[in-house]
Amino acid sequence: MVHIWRWPTDRVHHLSGSAANLTFVGGAGDFDDGGTVRSPDDLEAQIEGTFSNIADALAAESCSLADIVRIKAYFTADCDDWHVIARIAALLPDDPLPCISTVPEPLQPFTGQTIQIQVIAQRGWRDHADVRVATRPVPPSWADAFGGRSVTAGLRAGEFITLSNRTAEEADGTVASPGEGVAQSHKIMGFHEATLSELGAGMQDCVKMEGHFFGTTREDWAPLALARASHFAEPGPPATVVPCQRLNPDGAVTKIDMMAMRQKRNTYDKYIPREDFWPDRVWDWPLNLPYRQAIKLRDMIWLGGQVPSEPFANTGKRMMPGNLAGQTRLTMSVVEDLLRGFNRRPADLKLMVCYYTCSNGEATTHQMLDILAQCVGGALPPTTLVPKPMMHTPDNTVEIWGVAQG
Numbered sequence: 001m002v003h004i005w006r007w008p009t010d011r012v013h014h015l016s017g018s019a020a021n022l023t024f025v026g027g028a029g030d031f032d033d034g035g036t037v038r039s040p041d042d043l044e045a046q047i048e049g050t051f052s053n054i055a056d057a058l059a060a061e062s063c064s065l066a067d068i069v070r071i072k073a074y075f076t077a078d079c080d081d082w083h084v085i086a087r088i089a090a091l092l093p094d095d096p097l098p099c100i101s102t103v104p105e106p107l108q109p110f111t112g113q114t115i116q117i118q119v120i121a122q123r124g125w126r127d128h129a130d131v132r133v134a135t136r137p138v139p140p141s142w143a144d145a146f147g148g149r150s151v152t153a154g155l156r157a158g159e160f161i162t163l164s165n166r167t168a169e170e171a172d173g174t175v176a177s178p179g180e181g182v183a184q185s186h187k188i189m190g191f192h193e194a195t196l197s198e199l200g201a202g203m204q205d206c207v208k209m210e211g212h213f214f215g216t217t218r219e220d221w222a223p224l225a226l227a228r229a230s231h232f233a234e235p236g237p238p239a240t241v242v243p244c245q246r247l248n249p250d251g252a253v254t255k256i257d258m259m260a261m262r263q264k265r266n267t268y269d270k271y272i273p274r275e276d277f278w279p280d281r282v283w284d285w286p287l288n289l290p291y292r293q294a295i296k297l298r299d300m301i302w303l304g305g306q307v308p309s310e311p312f313a314n315t316g317k318r319m320m321p322g323n324l325a326g327q328t329r330l331t332m333s334v335v336e337d338l339l340r341g342f343n344r345r346p347a348d349l350k351l352m353v354c355y356y357t358c359s360n361g362e363a364t365t366h367q368m369l370d371i372l373a374q375c376v377g378g379a380l381p382p383t384t385l386v387p388k389p390m391m392h393t394p395d396n397t398v399e400i401w402g403v404a405q406g
Helices: 043-059 081-089 140-146 183-196 218-229 323-339 362-376
Strands: 014-017 022-028 068-075 100-104 115-121 131-136 149-155 161-166 206-213 240-242 254-261 263-265 268-270 294-297 302-303 348-359 383-388 397-406
Touching: 014 348, 014 397, 022 043, 022 348, 043 068, 043 081, 043 115, 068 081, 068 149, 068 161, 068 383, 081 100, 081 140, 100 149, 100 254, 115 149, 115 348, 115 383, 131 183, 149 183, 183 218, 183 254, 206 218, 218 240, 240 383, 240 397, 302 323, 323 348, 323 362, 323 383, 348 362, 362 383
Parallel strands: 022 383, 068 100, 100 161, 206 240, 348 383
Antiparallel strands: 014 022, 022 115, 068 115, 131 149, 149 161, 161 254, 206 254, 263 268, 294 302, 302 397, 348 397
């Protein structure tokens, strides 16, 4: 009898799920079939154990590790991101490597956990006629860790495109414009524009932008938000940007990654039209930004990061300030409103990503799981839980985005 891993919760949660031709694994970790962390507080062992579990989760959707196109690893350890990228790459023998994104985090959802890894896969992409790869520089001090292998900055597998998250790190490992968020934002967006161009795409093809930045006030957020937004024309992609507490290398204050879709018609690369739904109840930003809240293309629905902002308004005012339970329910009701426009509901989510203020360790995580399960109305979809010492401000405690089967 095969025993599959699970989180330490009685809540039923799917480990993997598929929307159209993409398969998603939520926040996988080094858990056994009883929900116990097998190697507590041991990053190296947990990376290996997590990938063993990812392989099992992918197998349930007829995928393997070779089918992975995107990895996002949230790790809690005193080490450089390049160390984590190299350790992950060593477990993936096939070239080209998938895009590997990393975020150092001070907290993990469960006690003893040092890393959780979210994965997107596409069955059989290595056999597709249209596979394109753009590489990124590895700092000289880390080159030996990859044994001469190239590290992927952007990967196009047919129509789906994913980009690794980047800071404003230069090829030599130093950061451009240390401490200057606006300048770094433009630098990173320039990296991504160049990578998309190599892959036959552009910024208007983006279906998701996810960013991380230092800051706990609207004044911290606004200049960086305008800098990022200046690289998109309207309509832009759904976006999620959350505060972070640590980045590498020293002087980095923001990090951004993207996903996109573009079709090939005969010999030309072409934009893929998308459906767009934004009901009046769903909030808008207090700045005039080009992003959308929910789009659908190729039978996938991509959501922007939803927060408990004032309905029918663009004030940015948070409802039920500081109340995690109330704000989570309100945020999930906004998710439900957005999905309803495509005749879908939260149970159709195949990936759910939740950032939340965590004041009481694992007990807060279990509170979140209970609320999310009530709002979804059954088994949780593949879910990534990212606890934070603080979100955007003390008033805001949660941000949630996801991908649903369209």
